[in-house]
Amino acid sequence: MKIRTLINPKLITVSTLFLLFVSCTAPIDPYNIYISPDGNDSDTGSKENPIASVHKAAELAKILEKDKVINIWLADGTYHITSPLILGIGDGLVKWQAIPGEKPVISGGMMLNEWKKEANGFYSTQLDENAPNQIRELFINGQRATRARHPNTGYLNIS
Numbered sequence: 001m002k003i004r005t006l007i008n009p010k011l012i013t014v015s016t017l018f019l020l021f022v023s024c025t026a027p028i029d030p031y032n033i034y035i036s037p038d039g040n041d042s043d044t045g046s047k048e049n050p051i052a053s054v055h056k057a058a059e060l061a062k063i064l065e066k067d068k069v070i071n072i073w074l075a076d077g078t079y080h081i082t083s084p085l086i087l088g089i090g091d092g093l094v095k096w097q098a099i100p101g102e103k104p105v106i107s108g109g110m111m112l113n114e115w116k117k118e119a120n121g122f123y124s125t126q127l128d129e130n131a132p133n134q135i136r137e138l139f140i141n142g143q144r145a146t147r148a149r150h151p152n153t154g155y156l157n158i159s
Helices: 009-025 052-063
Strands: 031-036 072-074 077-080 096-099 104-107 136-141 144-145
Touching: 031 052, 096 104
Parallel strands: 031 072, 072 096, 077 104
Antiparallel strands: 136 144
């Protein structure tokens, strides 16, 4: 008596390959980190409890699963950094983006406070000990200002 097999080995192979393909190409759920100037770096980085700094977000992204897409969402505001934000090759699945409709700014500039008006009408302030030895740009109330120079126009002619 001959027994007929109901299972086709070719069908099993094709089905297995199809399931393997579908499981490998399934979308990866992204992990979201939220940053806000009003946040706190000891928080979780969730939408409800954002962190405050871009450096903390980069640190969190590095310790999360390497094969996950990580979205870092920046809320409106200015994020002051005092050291470079270093992103490496391992950060390939990390997307830095503004929350839709918001315009965050990552600034390497430093705030100069406590300006005093001198007797001659000029203003002065004391620079922090960590200030760079050369100031390249000056902004006053968000507008780029002309730094002091001599002469104010043209060139200085030396005879």
